[in-house]
Amino acid sequence: MPKVGMQPIRRRQLIQATLEAIDEAGLADATIARIAKRAGVSTGIISHYFAGKDGLLEATMRHVLSDLGNAVLERRAALGDAPPEAHLHAIIDGNFDRSQTSRSVMKTWLAFWASSMHHRPLQRLQRVNDRRLYSNLSCQFRRVLPKREARDAARGLAALIDGLWLRGALAQEGLNVDRARQLAYDYVRVQLETAHHSRTRANDYA
Amino acid sequence: MPKVGMQPIRRRQLIQATLEAIDEAGLADATIARIAKRAGVSTGIISHYFAGKDGLLEATMRHVLSDLGNAVLERRAALGDAPPEAHLHAIIDGNFDRSQTSRSVMKTWLAFWASSMHHRPLQRLQRVNDRRLYSNLSCQFRRVLPKREARDAARGLAALIDGLWLRGALAQEGLNVDRARQLAYDYVRVQLETAHHSRTRANDYA
DNA sequence: AATTTTTTATTGAACGGTCAATCAACAAAA
DNA sequence: TTTTGTTGATTGACCGTTCAATAAAAAATT
Numbered sequence: 001m002p003k004v005g006m007q008p009i010r011r012r013q014l015i016q017a018t019l020e021a022i023d024e025a026g027l028a029d030a031t032i033a034r035i036a037k038r039a040g041v042s043t044g045i046i047s048h049y050f051a052g053k054d055g056l057l058e059a060t061m062r063h064v065l066s067d068l069g070n071a072v073l074e075r076r077a078a079l080g081d082a083p084p085e086a087h088l089h090a091i092i093d094g095n096f097d098r099s100q101t102s103r104s105v106m107k108t109w110l111a112f113w114a115s116s117m118h119h120r121p122l123q124r125l126q127r128v129n130d131r132r133l134y135s136n137l138s139c140q141f142r143r144v145l146p147k148r149e150a151r152d153a154a155r156g157l158a159a160l161i162d163g164l165w166l167r168g169a170l171a172q173e174g175l176n177v178d179r180a181r182q183l184a185y186d187y188v189r190v191q192l193e194t195a196h197h198s199r200t201r202a203n204d205y206a
Numbered sequence: 207m208p209k210v211g212m213q214p215i216r217r218r219q220l221i222q223a224t225l226e227a228i229d230e231a232g233l234a235d236a237t238i239a240r241i242a243k244r245a246g247v248s249t250g251i252i253s254h255y256f257a258g259k260d261g262l263l264e265a266t267m268r269h270v271l272s273d274l275g276n277a278v279l280e281r282r283a284a285l286g287d288a289p290p291e292a293h294l295h296a297i298i299d300g301n302f303d304r305s306q307t308s309r310s311v312m313k314t315w316l317a318f319w320a321s322s323m324h325h326r327p328l329q330r331l332q333r334v335n336d337r338r339l340y341s342n343l344s345c346q347f348r349r350v351l352p353k354r355e356a357r358d359a360a361r362g363l364a365a366l367i368d369g370l371w372l373r374g375a376l377a378q379e380g381l382n383v384d385r386a387r388q389l390a391y392d393y394v395r396v397q398l399e400t401a402h403h404s405r406t407r408a409n410d411y412a
Numbered sequence: 413a414a415t416t417t418t419t420t421a422t423t424g425a426a427c428g429g430t431c432a433a434t435c436a437a438c439a440a441a442a
Numbered sequence: 443t444t445t446t447g448t449t450g451a452t453t454g455a456c457c458g459t460t461c462a463a464t465a466a467a468a469a470a471t472t
Binding site for chain 2: 027072155157159161164166170171187
């Protein structure tokens with residue numbers, strides 16, 4: 001069985017097994033024995049490819065984070081300089097992409113959030129992600145709103161997205177993706193309408 | 207030192223020490239040794255008053271949850287049959303009460319959220335709380351909005367509150383309570399304005 | 413082509429450490 | 443004397459890591 005070039009294969013297997021183990025038993029009981037068993041390998045392999053359990057957990061978070069980044073980027077790539085609304089919808093859709101709304105990934109995110117409070121490497125990853133979402137949203141709102149309003153709109157939408165996501169993860173019935181996206185769209189629409197009213201009113205005064 | 211009637215005193219001490227321990231080291235490293243040390247008692251006391259660590263954690267969550275319930279109830283008690291907007295503001299204010307926005311409590315909430323995914327007793331508590339928030343919001347919106355719109359407004363506001371809260375817990379700079387409340391107020395205003403527009407438009411058609 | 417050697421992949425038992433729970437013993441108040 | 447409160451060493455279970463041993467493929471050598 002042993003061949004050359006196993007590293008990328010085993011890494012993928014183990015990350016996938018980690019997601020499944022966290023889904024099954026939670027981060028606290030996602031022992032390396034459980035993860036290794038799920039991946040069909042021995043416990044030693046984990047230290048061999050990830051230099052310990054922490055390395056595997058960090059790699060798992062990086063993987064999920066990378067999927068999220070790609071989900072957003074793919075949707076925005078085709079848009080070019082489309083209106084802000086289109087970009088905002090793309091960001092929303094990316095955040096509710098299939099890769100981010102499976103049971104195992106949502107549970108893993110939640111576990112990592114809690115864990116990142118006391119684990120520096122995870123904290124760094126999580127904050128980069130948070131800022132990226134806020135920054136992307138803020139940028140788009142800025143194209144039609146004054147600085148202050150754009151920042152508040154971005155803060156609100158970021159919180160709404162994370163909140164919908166959180167409640168979806170916790171809810172018995174899971175996350176209703178279509179409904180969540182619609183609520184986020186509505187928030188965007190209202191914020192942009194506000195911008196339009198301001199401009200209309202400004203014109204009235206002119 | 208040993209006297210009679212120590213139970214309520216020790217229970218309060220230990221719950222407080224648990225919050226501090228979770229703030230300090232996270233739920234994973236909030237060992238009974240650490241908690242006991244913080245409370246200035248021996249480890250045996252925990253099993254004596256809470257029948258084990260799980261009992262203490264559940265009691266801690268109940269305590270935080272009870273504080274939240276009281277924070278909301280106190281604010282709403284004085285309102286009577288005030289307009290929906292006042293009640294909605296009271297619910298928002300209660301959720302951002304001082305008892306819920308300290309570092310230790312926010313960290314504890316986050317840890318319990320993650321933990322409740324795999325721990326039935328905590329799951330039950332968390333779901334009761336989630337439903338109560340949604341139900342309270344839905345009820346108030348229903349006074350001025352049709353069923354469907356009221357439910358969506360409640361879902362959106364609940365998510366926004368939890369999201370603001372979550373991002374506040376994760377952010378380096380902590381939660382800006384005033385700003386969070388303002389964003390939630392804005393959401394309420396928009397939802398209620400929508401209702402007003404509908405009625406206005408309906409009158410126009412009449 | 414047949415062989416030895418080296419490299420890469422993998423195993424799983426053994427080890428050191430940590431944790432929650434237990435309980436015999438003790439102390440002070442009732 | 444009985445009850446209530448408290449201690450902390452002990453125990454048993456479990457976890458992550460390590461590492462000597464093994465096996466197969468690749469490379470080097472004959």
